[in-house]
Amino acid sequence: MREILKINNLTKIYKNKLKALDHLTLNILEGEIFALLGPNGAGKSTLINTICGILNFDQGNITVNKFDIMKNYRQARSIIGIVPQELNLEAFETIWDNVNYSRGLYGKSPNYEYIEKLLKDLSLWEKKDNKLRELSGGMKRRVLIAKALSHEPKILFLDEPTASVDVELRKDMWEVIKRLKNKGVTIILTTHYIDEAEEIADRVGIINNGKIILVDEKESLIKKLGQKILKIELAKPIKEIPKKLTSFNLKINTEKDTLTYIYDTKGRNTGITSLLSEIKSEGLQLKDLSTEQSSLESIFLNLVKESENELVRS
Ligand SMILES: Nc1ncnc2c1ncn2[C@@H]1O[C@H](COP(=O)(O)OP(=O)(O)OP(=O)(O)O)[C@@H](O)[C@H]1O
Ligand SMILES: [Mg+2]
Numbered sequence: 001m002r003e004i005l006k007i008n009n010l011t012k013i014y015k016n017k018l019k020a021l022d023h024l025t026l027n028i029l030e031g032e033i034f035a036l037l038g039p040n041g042a043g044k045s046t047l048i049n050t051i052c053g054i055l056n057f058d059q060g061n062i063t064v065n066k067f068d069i070m071k072n073y074r075q076a077r078s079i080i081g082i083v084p085q086e087l088n089l090e091a092f093e094t095i096w097d098n099v100n101y102s103r104g105l106y107g108k109s110p111n112y113e114y115i116e117k118l119l120k121d122l123s124l125w126e127k128k129d130n131k132l133r134e135l136s137g138g139m140k141r142r143v144l145i146a147k148a149l150s151h152e153p154k155i156l157f158l159d160e161p162t163a164s165v166d167v168e169l170r171k172d173m174w175e176v177i178k179r180l181k182n183k184g185v186t187i188i189l190t191t192h193y194i195d196e197a198e199e200i201a202d203r204v205g206i207i208n209n210g211k212i213i214l215v216d217e218k219e220s221l222i223k224k225l226g227q228k229i230l231k232i233e234l235a236k237p238i239k240e241i242p243k244k245l246t247s248f249n250l251k252i253n254t255e256k257d258t259l260t261y262i263y264d265t266k267g268r269n270t271g272i273t274s275l276l277s278e279i280k281s282e283g284l285q286l287k288d289l290s291t292e293q294s295s296l297e298s299i300f301l302n303l304v305k306e307s308e309n310e311l312v313r314s
Contacts, residue, residue: 004030004186005051005155010060012043012050012210020046021057022210028155033177033187035201035218037194043210044190045085048157052082065154078106081148085159085190087140091133095124098132099146106151115150122146122176138169145176149185156180158189162196174200197221206303213303226266229292230275232259235285242282248275257287 005028012021020043028034038044049055051062053069053076062069067076090098099115119125122142127135132143141161148156158177162170177187177200191197197204197218204221206214214221237257241250248271250259263270279286 001029001031003027004065005188006063007047007051008061010047010050010057010062012046012055012057020210021050023060024207024210024212026205026212026215028186028188029203030154030186031181031184032202033181033189033200035197035204036188036190036207037192037197037204038190038207042207044207045159046210047207048082048159048188048190049084052080052157053077054082078151079154080157081151081153081155082157083141083144083148083159083161085163087137087144089132089140089143092131094129094131095119095135095143095146096128098143099150102147103150108151114152115146118146118149121179123172138165141165141173142176149180153185155186155188158187160190160192162191162193170196208303226264227262228265230261230263230272231288231290231292232261232279232286233257233288233290234259235287238284242284244278244282245275248278 007024007026007028010021010024011019013019024043024047036044036047046055050057051064051069053073062076064076065079067079069076093101096115096119099119100110100112103110103115116125119128122145124139124142124146127139132140135143145158145161148158161177162173165173174196177189181187189196189201201218204214204216204218205212234257237255238252239256241252241259248261250261252259261272261275263272
């Protein structure tokens with residue numbers, strides 16, 4: 001697939017000297033759904049707002065469909081739609097007026113048929129004459145999507161499209177996003193919900209401290225998410241892992257009385273039974289056992305740790 005968006009060596013430093021994007025490089029393929037995951041403050045919104053020309057940047061370059069975002073701003077911007085994280089809407093306008101007006105802002109001639117179809121697709125048609133302040137939060141988010149799509153962009157950015165919406169609406173949103181993909185729109189969304197990425201993304205990127213620390217096909221990330229952590233607390237601390245247990249790749253913690261074992265919940269054999277019997281035959285006494293799902297948070301943390309360790313090694 002062709003690369004429709006190229007972000008090269010992008011650095012953004014806010015006025016207070018905070019480096020929100022740090023030599024970030026990322027390419028987005030035409031027609032894909034790319035989910036950008038990262039903890040609060042990772043730089044997701046900064047990245048999106050920089051690409052969309054809402055924020056300026058300090059270093060690097062961005063091309064959208066070969067148009068440079070600085071040199072060919074209008075052409076680049078006309079291909080992009082953005083649904084911002086904040087729900088900021090003009091309270092006293094109707095949906096209909098507001099969305100049609102948005103289209104005009106991009107210099108596109110009116111197309112009432114297209115906007116009607118768009119509002120119907122987003123289940124907003126019945127409310128088209130309602131004022132925006134009369135809508136629920138979920139409906140407002142849909143209006144933001146309608147506005148972002150009003151000028152028929154090729155690339156749509158959605159900054160946390162399903163934050164604080166109910167389960168049903170989330171599923172509706174996913175359908176809307178999948179339909180857009182089927183129409184050929186490239187979609188980049190940010191989210192904190194791993195199930196959202198699992199459900200709709202083709203590829204996933206993880207960002208932390210303004211750096212992309214992983215880009216992967218969704219399928220291979222899911223494999224990593226299938227992992228659980230078994231914590232084994234020992235009655236007495238040990239100095240090192242007994243030889244017989246080395247094949248389990250256990251990690252021994254700093255106080256040396258806890259072992260951790262990572263296993264795959266999706267695999268046939270977790271290895272727990274044989275691990276516990278080996279522990280017993282080594283004469284180690286257990287104090288407690290607990291398991292933890294490898295949550296998105298723990299995956300972040302592991303990846304962050306890994307990437308930092310790699311930095312130290314290299
Ligand atoms: N206008 C600003 N001035 C200074 N620093 C800012 C500004 N906006 C954001 N930041 C800082 O830049 C970093 C990245 O923020 P950003 O909003 O991009 O994170 P995010 O990944 O979108 O987080 P969230 O998941 O909370 O939306 C944070 O440390 C944030 O405090
Ligand atoms: Mg954000």
